[in-house]
Amino acid sequence: AAFVTPGLHGGQQAMLAPGLVLRNGVAVLEEKYEKVRKLSIPLAQKGTLIGRGGDNINKMRSESQADIRVKHEEGQEMALVTIKGTHQQVDAATALIQHLLTSPEAQVGAPNQWETRTIEVAKDYIGETIGHGGCNLQTMSEKSGCKVRFVQACEVDPKEPTGKQVCLIR
Numbered sequence: 001a002a003f004v005t006p007g008l009h010g011g012q013q014a015m016l017a018p019g020l021v022l023r024n025g026v027a028v029l030e031e032k033y034e035k036v037r038k039l040s041i042p043l044a045q046k047g048t049l050i051g052r053g054g055d056n057i058n059k060m061r062s063e064s065q066a067d068i069r070v071k072h073e074e075g076q077e078m079a080l081v082t083i084k085g086t087h088q089q090v091d092a093a094t095a096l097i098q099h100l101l102t103s104p105e106a107q108v109g110a111p112n113q114w115e116t117r118t119i120e121v122a123k124d125y126i127g128e129t130i131g132h133g134g135c136n137l138q139t140m141s142e143k144s145g146c147k148v149r150f151v152q153a154c155e156v157d158p159k160e161p162t163g164k165q166v167c168l169i170r
Helices: 043-050 051-066 089-100 122-129 134-142
Strands: 001-004 014-015 019-021 028-029 035-042 065-070 078-085 117-119 148-152 163-170
Touching: 014 078, 035 089, 043 051, 043 065, 043 078, 043 089, 051 065, 051 089, 078 089, 122 134, 122 148, 122 163, 134 148
Parallel strands: none
Antiparallel strands: 001 014, 019 028, 035 078, 065 078, 117 163, 148 163
């Protein structure tokens, strides 16, 4: 790419090597992403953000042209969403994510909000209900078409005591 440097006599033209861009009059390495934004979302919203088979996140990637990644560290209550792209792409992806997570009717593939049921399971039966490696929950999900998981009760109802778990069926 050619650029003109201002000078006393009208300026001089010079060529930039591939991979370089001019910023504030200085040639610097072009970065693939101009902007990176990190969002923390409640772990309970991670599935909604991703969507069945990745439908939601893939649609947002396509619409915004931003690179959107979701990461969750074991034991953390929040998931980290990293959005990379131009300023416009990152802002568009952020708006799409916020809209999805705040507007239940905006879920891709779900004309109406999924019905959610919360079931209390006696503490002594939680492990058996989940099964080894989650095999019982997986079987229930496959047979019913519902998403079945255990969550902290305070995620569903902030008035509930910490440490109490409930079975969430969606």
